[in-house]
Amino acid sequence: MRKFGVCLALMGAAVGMTGCGMQFGSSSSSRGGIAVVDLDKVAAETNKSFEMKEQYELQENSYKQALLKFQADATAKLQEKVKDLQDKGDEVTDEAKREVGQFQLNANKALAQAQNAAGSKLGVYKQEQIAKFRAELKPILQEAAAKRGLAIVIPKNDGLLLAVDPGVDITDDVIKAYREKKPAPSAPAAKAPEAAKAPARTAAKAPEAARE
Numbered sequence: 001m002r003k004f005g006v007c008l009a010l011m012g013a014a015v016g017m018t019g020c021g022m023q024f025g026s027s028s029s030s031r032g033g034i035a036v037v038d039l040d041k042v043a044a045e046t047n048k049s050f051e052m053k054e055q056y057e058l059q060e061n062s063y064k065q066a067l068l069k070f071q072a073d074a075t076a077k078l079q080e081k082v083k084d085l086q087d088k089g090d091e092v093t094d095e096a097k098r099e100v101g102q103f104q105l106n107a108n109k110a111l112a113q114a115q116n117a118a119g120s121k122l123g124v125y126k127q128e129q130i131a132k133f134r135a136e137l138k139p140i141l142q143e144a145a146a147k148r149g150l151a152i153v154i155p156k157n158d159g160l161l162l163a164v165d166p167g168v169d170i171t172d173d174v175i176k177a178y179r180e181k182k183p184a185p186s187a188p189a190a191k192a193p194e195a196a197k198a199p200a201r202t203a204a205k206a207p208e209a210a211r212e
Contacts, residue, residue, distance in 0.1 A: 035150040036164050037141060038171040043133065045175050046182065052129045059125050063118040070114060074107040137174065140181065144173040 043049040081100045085092050141153045150168060 033148075033150040033168060034152045034154060035141075035145040035148065035168050035170045036154055036156040036161065037144075037169070037174055038156040039134075039137075041171050042137065042174050042178065046178050048133055052126075052133070055129065056122070056126055060122055063122065067111070067114055067118060071111055074111065078104055078107065137178065140174055140177045141170070144170040144177060147173070 040049075043052070078100070081103060085096060085100060088096075145151065145153050148168070148170065150170070153170070156164060156169070156171070
């Protein structure tokens with residue numbers, strides 16, 4: 001659950017609206033103050049963290065299945081080539097042995113490249129999830145802050161904010177508003193097969209590279 005929490009708390013700068021005041025304490029009754037929101041708490045208490053984790057795992061499993069298929073295909077081809085050498089016995093040439101060795105090296109290289117590509121795509125997907133959640137929250141943050149006469153919203157993070165006046169913490173207001181306005185949950189399974197196409201294509205090309 002914390003996998004998304006840290007990213008949620010640190011990503012992006014403040015959500016700006018109107019005004020530029022920076023008063024604390026009495027800022028809840030004056031225009032232009034700064035509001036703070038605990039995005040980790042919002043995500044957890046609205047069940048968004050669970051939803052994002054579930055969607056991420058669907059994507060991750062799709063990539064894993066594609067990589068496992070590539071590995072199985074490459075292993076089967078390698079075993080077939082080794083068997084051909086064994087069947088030839090003393091007639092095996094040094095050139096044939098080198099070809100089998102090169103096939104194995106190329107297959108391992110292709111698998112590593114596919115794994116790296118899958119990892120990169122998963123990283124991008126996670127950031128997209130977080131960005132989408134922040135976009136959903138933005139109008140709610142603006143509305144909650146405006147009701148308290150505040151104009152700027154920043155994420156609450158214990159490493160940066162040592163003390164926060166309860167009068168400028170809009171976290172509970174945002175949680176309540178998000179629950180009321182939360183959009184219908186999307187179907188994560190619909191996107192997973194599409195995401196799996198990228199590593200699958202990489203794996204499909206690997207045998208050709210291995211034969212070079």
